[in-house]
Amino acid sequence: xxxxxxxxxxxxKTDLFGGLDKANVGACASAFHEVRFAKGEALFARGETGNxxxxxxxxxxxxxxxxxxxxxxxFRHATTGNLVGEIAALDGEPRSADAVALSDVLAYSLERxxxxxxxxxxxxxxxxxxxFLCRRVRDTSDQLEAIALYPIERRLARFLLVALGNxxxxxxxxxxxxxxxxxxxxxxxxxxxxPKVNSALGWLEEMNAIKRTIDRVFCDPVxxxxxxQGDDA
Numbered sequence: 001x002x003x004x005x006x007x008x009x010x011x012x013k014t015d016l017f018g019g020l021d022k023a024n025v026g027a028c029a030s031a032f033h034e035v036r037f038a039k040g041e042a043l044f045a046r047g048e049t050g051n052x053x054x055x056x057x058x059x060x061x062x063x064x065x066x067x068x069x070x071x072x073x074x075f076r077h078a079t080t081g082n083l084v085g086e087i088a089a090l091d092g093e094p095r096s097a098d099a100v101a102l103s104d105v106l107a108y109s110l111e112r113x114x115x116x117x118x119x120x121x122x123x124x125x126x127x128x129x130x131x132f133l134c135r136r137v138r139d140t141s142d143q144l145e146a147i148a149l150y151p152i153e154r155r156l157a158r159f160l161l162v163a164l165g166n167x168x169x170x171x172x173x174x175x176x177x178x179x180x181x182x183x184x185x186x187x188x189x190x191x192x193x194x195p196k197v198n199s200a201l202g203w204l205e206e207m208n209a210i211k212r213t214i215d216r217v218f219c220d221p222v223x224x225x226x227x228x229q230g231d232d233a
Contacts, residue, residue: 103180164177
């Protein structure tokens with residue numbers, strides 16, 4: 001069983017459990033179990049029966065699907081505080097994607113039977129699940145809209161803003177951002193080719209929205225927000 005003192009703060013930062021009161025979060029925390037995955041190891045594979053969800057405590061996990069042409073398409077990276085595998089854990093159907101550790105990963109797992117029991121005993125958890133899944137549907141719709149309608153520069157600006165979270169920059173300075181993955185991986189997440197992403201990064205740099213070094217991107221959130229809204233792109 002996971003250490004409740006460690007897992008409770010993580011749960012309270014998630015979209016799913018964050019709105020619950022202390023008693024409900026505590027009930028959930030006690031049902032999680034610690035698991036570890038080495039870099040390159042699969043948390044689960046597409047087509048497998050989904051019998052648990054994972055809360056990522058440390059590391060990065062890539063969620064991807066394989067196209068009919070054999071091309072792997074990444075659609076999300078999960079890091080600290082993110083949940084993965086929740087859909088199949090809820091309906092018991094086969095996994096809809098592959099999840100692979102991009103680094104050594106510490107996570108906490110919740111079995112499907114335990115989740116079902118929590119929902120039965122704590123109605124607030126069931127309500128939170130419905131809201132969480134609705135947000136996921138909306139997020140997916142937004143992602144598809146961005147890929148279909150927005151130019152790559154705007155999509156990239158939006159992606160960087162999401163990665164920055166609530167971090168802001170002091171006047172005249174930029175916020176350092178370590179993406180933790182390659183341009184090829186970024187291209188997959190944005191639904192574009194690597195050369196187009198590289199070109200878009202160069203354009204953002206010309207617009208003074210970012211400054212690149214070997215291992216980091218320094219971002220101007222205000223300028224990125226203007227581009228993301230279509231003011232400059």
